[in-house]
Amino acid sequence: MTKILVIAEHNEEALNPSTAKCVACAASIDGAEIDIAVLAASAASVAAEAAQISSVGRVVTVERAENDAGLAAILAPQIAAMASDYSHLFGPSTAFGKDLMPRVAALLGVNQISDIMSIEGSHRFKRPIYAGNAIVTVEAPAESIVVATVRTASYQAAESGNAAPIESATVDVEVPTHTRFVELQTGKSDRPDLQAAAKVVSGGRALGSEENFELIFKLADKLGAAIGSSRAAVDAGYVPPETQVGQTGQIIAPDLYIAIGISGAIQHITGIKDAGTIVAINKDEEAPIFEVSDIGLVGDLFSIVPELTEALG
Amino acid sequence: MEKILVGLKRVVDYNVRVQVKSDGSGVDTDGVKMSINPFDEIALEEALRIRESGAASEVIVVSIGSSDAQQQLRTGLAMGADRAILVESGTSVDSLTVARIFKALVDRENAELVILGKQAIDDDNSQTGQMLAAIWGRPQATFASEVVLDGDTARVTREVDSGLETIDIDLPAVITVDLRLNEPRYVKLPDIMKAKKKPLEQIALSDLSVEAAPEIKTTAYEPPAGRQRGIMVEDVAGLIAALKDKGLV
Ligand SMILES: Cc1cc2nc3c(=O)[nH]c(=O)nc-3n(C[C@H](O)[C@H](O)[C@H](O)COP(=O)(O)OP(=O)(O)OC[C@H]3O[C@@H](n4cnc5c(N)ncnc54)[C@H](O)[C@@H]3O)c2cc1C
Numbered sequence: 001m002t003k004i005l006v007i008a009e010h011n012e013e014a015l016n017p018s019t020a021k022c023v024a025c026a027a028s029i030d031g032a033e034i035d036i037a038v039l040a041a042s043a044a045s046v047a048a049e050a051a052q053i054s055s056v057g058r059v060v061t062v063e064r065a066e067n068d069a070g071l072a073a074i075l076a077p078q079i080a081a082m083a084s085d086y087s088h089l090f091g092p093s094t095a096f097g098k099d100l101m102p103r104v105a106a107l108l109g110v111n112q113i114s115d116i117m118s119i120e121g122s123h124r125f126k127r128p129i130y131a132g133n134a135i136v137t138v139e140a141p142a143e144s145i146v147v148a149t150v151r152t153a154s155y156q157a158a159e160s161g162n163a164a165p166i167e168s169a170t171v172d173v174e175v176p177t178h179t180r181f182v183e184l185q186t187g188k189s190d191r192p193d194l195q196a197a198a199k200v201v202s203g204g205r206a207l208g209s210e211e212n213f214e215l216i217f218k219l220a221d222k223l224g225a226a227i228g229s230s231r232a233a234v235d236a237g238y239v240p241p242e243t244q245v246g247q248t249g250q251i252i253a254p255d256l257y258i259a260i261g262i263s264g265a266i267q268h269i270t271g272i273k274d275a276g277t278i279v280a281i282n283k284d285e286e287a288p289i290f291e292v293s294d295i296g297l298v299g300d301l302f303s304i305v306p307e308l309t310e311a312l313g
Numbered sequence: 314m315e316k317i318l319v320g321l322k323r324v325v326d327y328n329v330r331v332q333v334k335s336d337g338s339g340v341d342t343d344g345v346k347m348s349i350n351p352f353d354e355i356a357l358e359e360a361l362r363i364r365e366s367g368a369a370s371e372v373i374v375v376s377i378g379s380s381d382a383q384q385q386l387r388t389g390l391a392m393g394a395d396r397a398i399l400v401e402s403g404t405s406v407d408s409l410t411v412a413r414i415f416k417a418l419v420d421r422e423n424a425e426l427v428i429l430g431k432q433a434i435d436d437d438n439s440q441t442g443q444m445l446a447a448i449w450g451r452p453q454a455t456f457a458s459e460v461v462l463d464g465d466t467a468r469v470t471r472e473v474d475s476g477l478e479t480i481d482i483d484l485p486a487v488i489t490v491d492l493r494l495n496e497p498r499y500v501k502l503p504d505i506m507k508a509k510k511k512p513l514e515q516i517a518l519s520d521l522s523v524e525a526a527p528e529i530k531t532t533a534y535e536p537p538a539g540r541q542r543g544i545m546v547e548d549v550a551g552l553i554a555a556l557k558d559k560g561l562v
Contacts, residue, residue, distance in 0.1 A: 294543035
């Protein structure tokens, strides 16, 4: 029987949308029973949100003061201790899940599957390798537990409207003190979250300075879009690292992605392959970004972007 | 601290556009350029800087794979590593087994810090450091963009989805590095000559008595579903019309 435990990603206040995407992935396994685990210092509000996700059978909360920062070294032994009731453990392929799930897998003595993009059977999955230049089918051994991360860009969040029971559990394991949270610096902004946004406006090296990125911000605000960037733009210090899109940044699937002054290196493209519509604005008509764009416009961004922002009125 | 271990994986160079073989049996790596996984170069640079600051005395580079990986280890030695270990294996080795190999080397060398890339750009797994930390029972600081050592602890800034997270970890520990941690040094010709004289030890995987992990089998390779090149528009008005057409503005 397939019993899947999805590990909730949250910040103690709200559930991250990656969780409902993991549930959608889990629900595509025939006959799967799905529980969500909320490990938190205080789980109530996050658990209430999780209970609304459709196809969830049960929400299990594990409350413990040490869980407040979501550190892998602290969560992993607790999750490993809950594993015996399940055939599968799923987490999102976000920074949180990538940090956590391999640690859980190793504690259980199994390998881990990263970035599931489609379910081919209870133990058979597709995943990307080589920055998405190849897709492999992998098969996990039937006799051991499957520990995996779900490529969130491949799934739409499962719908809400459920009212799954919430149960609290105590997990009797010692957690280490060798890893201590200090702080989280987030670029506070009123703009939509990059992972969740329906529209993303992204700028590259061509912007040339932090000040010029204002052009990107203005257009984004007109569209109600999140901000994205290329690695070159982040390395140059124009925008913070959490805006980076690509193989080593965030993998996203917005309805609309506008790439401005971005050449379209494979490492960047891999982050936007699942976008609905890709628009590219680039002065070089040979730029590889045009090969994957639905709508391309050749020209100087410094005149096009203000004109576009203005015209959107 | 005495020793830092650094992993150097031999991978297809990041500039190569990898393609699936027409019979679907794998990806075409015949005659393509091979390099050190770019994240591993950053890991090595960080280890060298720690040694140069006086906080460590020896940097050991480790690769697991075919004897061809000697080439990447020599490059690591030319960058400044003190010695190299090649754990030879004819077949590709899964993450948990790699983690167990590193654990065996940590025990043998009494290493106090292991620095690895946050992922390898071939299988894109991002697992080994976390697995090593788990079986070692030690801290992991993944996706590091800043590392500050302070005696028996390290303060590490990590690139996470919502920004930058800072954690304190006790040593011994595992750190996996992100791109912005540092810029690896260039290797100079005299260093390449010097590297030829540095020790490179070869160990057969079978000599390490590492238990193989339950295997995840790769049963098929296929090219990704491609995106089609769409339309080109002439000007902003054309762009807006095309967006309206799709109901996006
Ligand atoms: C291991 C590894 C991982 C990586 N991971 C990522 C990743 O996750 N994400 C990522 O983005 N990159 C990543 N990279 C880097 C990637 O290879 C490219 O270097 C990077 O994406 C280039 O950024 P860019 O397109 O902004 O800059 P460039 O390649 O320099 O492109 C700038 C573009 O702007 C255009 N341009 C210039 N001026 C104007 C103008 N006035 N108007 C209009 N257009 C203009 C140019 O024609 C050009 O196409 C990675 C690299 C490595 C080695």
